[in-house]
Amino acid sequence: MTDKISSPPRDAAGLIARLSRARPTRPGEIYGVPGQGNTLWLSACSIALFFFVWWLVTAMGWVKPLFVPSPMEIVAKFISIWNNGFIGTSFLDHLTISTVRVFGAFLLACVIGLPLGLAMGMSPVMRGIFDPPIEFYRPIPPLAYLPLMIIWFGIGETSKVLLIFLSVFAPVVLGARSGVKSAAIEQIHAAYSFGATRWQVMRYVIMPSAMPEILTAMRIGIGFGWTTLVAAEMVAATKGLGYMVLSASQFLQTPIVIMGIFVIAIIAFAFDLLMRFVERRLVPWKGRM
Amino acid sequence: MRLNVDSLSVIYPAADGRPPVAALSQINLTIEDDEFVVALGASGCGKSTLLNLIAGFLSPTSGSLKLDDKLVSGPGADRAVVFQKHALLPWLNVLDNVAFGLQIQGVGKNARHETADKFIGLLGLNGFQQSPVYKLSGGMQQRVGIARALTCDPKILLMDEPLGALDALTREKAQELILNIWNDTHKSVFFITHSVEEALFMGTKLIVMSPRPGRIMHTFDLPFSREFLNGTPARQVKASREFICLREDVLKIIFADEEQAA
Ligand SMILES: Nc1ncnc2c1ncn2[C@@H]1O[C@H](COP(=O)(O)OP(=O)(O)OP(=O)(O)O)[C@@H](O)[C@H]1O
Numbered sequence: 001m002t003d004k005i006s007s008p009p010r011d012a013a014g015l016i017a018r019l020s021r022a023r024p025t026r027p028g029e030i031y032g033v034p035g036q037g038n039t040l041w042l043s044a045c046s047i048a049l050f051f052f053v054w055w056l057v058t059a060m061g062w063v064k065p066l067f068v069p070s071p072m073e074i075v076a077k078f079i080s081i082w083n084n085g086f087i088g089t090s091f092l093d094h095l096t097i098s099t100v101r102v103f104g105a106f107l108l109a110c111v112i113g114l115p116l117g118l119a120m121g122m123s124p125v126m127r128g129i130f131d132p133p134i135e136f137y138r139p140i141p142p143l144a145y146l147p148l149m150i151i152w153f154g155i156g157e158t159s160k161v162l163l164i165f166l167s168v169f170a171p172v173v174l175g176a177r178s179g180v181k182s183a184a185i186e187q188i189h190a191a192y193s194f195g196a197t198r199w200q201v202m203r204y205v206i207m208p209s210a211m212p213e214i215l216t217a218m219r220i221g222i223g224f225g226w227t228t229l230v231a232a233e234m235v236a237a238t239k240g241l242g243y244m245v246l247s248a249s250q251f252l253q254t255p256i257v258i259m260g261i262f263v264i265a266i267i268a269f270a271f272d273l274l275m276r277f278v279e280r281r282l283v284p285w286k287g288r289m
Numbered sequence: 290m291r292l293n294v295d296s297l298s299v300i301y302p303a304a305d306g307r308p309p310v311a312a313l314s315q316i317n318l319t320i321e322d323d324e325f326v327v328a329l330g331a332s333g334c335g336k337s338t339l340l341n342l343i344a345g346f347l348s349p350t351s352g353s354l355k356l357d358d359k360l361v362s363g364p365g366a367d368r369a370v371v372f373q374k375h376a377l378l379p380w381l382n383v384l385d386n387v388a389f390g391l392q393i394q395g396v397g398k399n400a401r402h403e404t405a406d407k408f409i410g411l412l413g414l415n416g417f418q419q420s421p422v423y424k425l426s427g428g429m430q431q432r433v434g435i436a437r438a439l440t441c442d443p444k445i446l447l448m449d450e451p452l453g454a455l456d457a458l459t460r461e462k463a464q465e466l467i468l469n470i471w472n473d474t475h476k477s478v479f480f481i482t483h484s485v486e487e488a489l490f491m492g493t494k495l496i497v498m499s500p501r502p503g504r505i506m507h508t509f510d511l512p513f514s515r516e517f518l519n520g521t522p523a524r525q526v527k528a529s530r531e532f533i534c535l536r537e538d539v540l541k542i543i544f545a546d547e548e549q550a551a
């Protein structure tokens with residue numbers, strides 16, 4: 001809230017007292033909800049401060065531009081690459097190919113992973129079969145099995161998409177699997193007492209109540225997808241944001257590296273905002289019953 | 290309609306180092322057409338277990354359970370359950386929640402909405418058809434649950450502490466509402482409660498259960514709900530001499546059971 005910033009506590013003791021106990025809430029809020037409160041202003045300030053410090057450090061010449069180029073240089077680089085492309089490919093092409101790789105892998109992971117996760121939650125047989133392989137590969141860093149992907153699937157799109165797919169797949173499966181447990185036993189019993197079949201209980205009770213966890217899993221999953229993008233584009237790529245960052249770093253083109261990082265971060269963040277919006281529309285009841 | 294419980298026993302097997310629990314032992318009970326049977330008893334005396342048996346969620350260790358001379362072998366639409374809470378589907382609005390049972394049974398959208406509408410009116414929820422259920426008060430949610438149970442025209446309504454989560458005032462209103470609906474629809478009811486007053490006021494038959502092993506200790510026939518339905522105000526019924534005497538008697542029995550068990 002705005003006035004939390006504009007009316008700071010008088011002294012340190014007051015601050016500690018305020019932090020150590022919850023204050024009464026205003027009408028419309030709920031007392032004691034962890035982490036309640038609007039963060040928009042603080043976030044805006046934190047971003048502004050970040051850019052200011054960055055600008056200050058570069059403008060004062062405290063670090064060499066090779067290590068930290070100024071924000072304006074990044075913007076200039078962005079405009080120049082937008083107009084002229086990077087290594088013979090237009091910026092939009094780099095952007096598109098990476099987005100297609102990540103979202104392709106993400107969609108594939110959802111199409112396979114969500115039903116599989118639900119099935120694992122519903123059936124001990126499925127869980128017994130698929131739990132070991134998934135739990136086995138899940139903690140391995142993608143870079144570790146990247147060479148295997150190349151040996152098995154070559155250096156084409158397959159191994160790139162597959163690598164991203166694998167990193168999205170595990171969280172999506174696990175989310176759907178634990179989502180199955182969200183339905184209250186009373187809801188399930190109510191359905192059975194109307195004569196529902198197992199399939200109907202699944203379709204009308206278990207799947208809808210798993211939605212919040214599934215959406216969260218998808219958000220986490222796509223995050224993993226973006227983190228794996230650069231690794232995937234290490235493999236004989238000639239296009240893509242990850243490729244752009246990697247090859248720029250080989251020529252010590254720090255502005256391009258940073259610019260690429262920002263572009264990836266912004267797309268990922270924009271998609272996350274979209275998912276949050278979808279969440280609010282699709283499961284407004286989340287945590288309310 | 291006639292529900293017949295014949296020398297029914299349930300033993301929960303030993304688990305995690307706990308000894309086996311004789312949750313119910315040699316229960317005999319019949320519920321006739323139009324009867325309102327209330328079960329009362331200390332916590333853990335097997336009331337919910339008995340309800341789950343009748344609902345078909347649990348099968349007995351021994352003994353038999355028959356509905357209209359047919360052995361009960363699983364849940365079915367002829368026995369509708371009203372739960373204490375958490376049983377509505379928050380992603381559906383009031384109308385679709387009430388119509389949920391009919392949807393399960395494959396009734397078309399218009400037909401089921403029409404039936405649901407009727408019961409929504411009966412439960413005094415008109416105007417809330419499109420509201421999300423999670424925005425309703427506890428009392429209204431419970432009425433949605435009752436409406437949902439009624440839509441499929443069950444032979445018997447099973448209610449496990451349906452009013453336990455309500456405040457005193459809403460609870461008294463809900464008691465009257467349920468009695469009126471029972472009177473209008475002529476369903477049989479099996480009703481669990483912890484409130485002696487509620488039990489006496491609502492039931493036509495009261496069973497008092499006692500724990501370890503869970504069994505029926507006493508059975509009473511009750512006149513009070515009929516008095517209410519014949520026009521005596523609820524508070525007047527509950528303040529009458531007979532009501533208060535019986536209330537104290539039943540309380541004494543329950544406390545005596547408690548002490549014996551302890
Ligand atoms: N699934 C179970 N496994 C093992 N024991 C159980 C199980 N369910 C209930 N019990 C035991 O059976 C006994 C009867 O339980 P039940 O839930 O029927 O009691 P209740 O009368 O409904 O109690 P309350 O009034 O607290 O709801 C209790 O001693 C309980 O611990």
Ligand SMILES: [Mg+2]
Nearest residue numbers: 336337338449
């Ligand atoms: Mg119980």
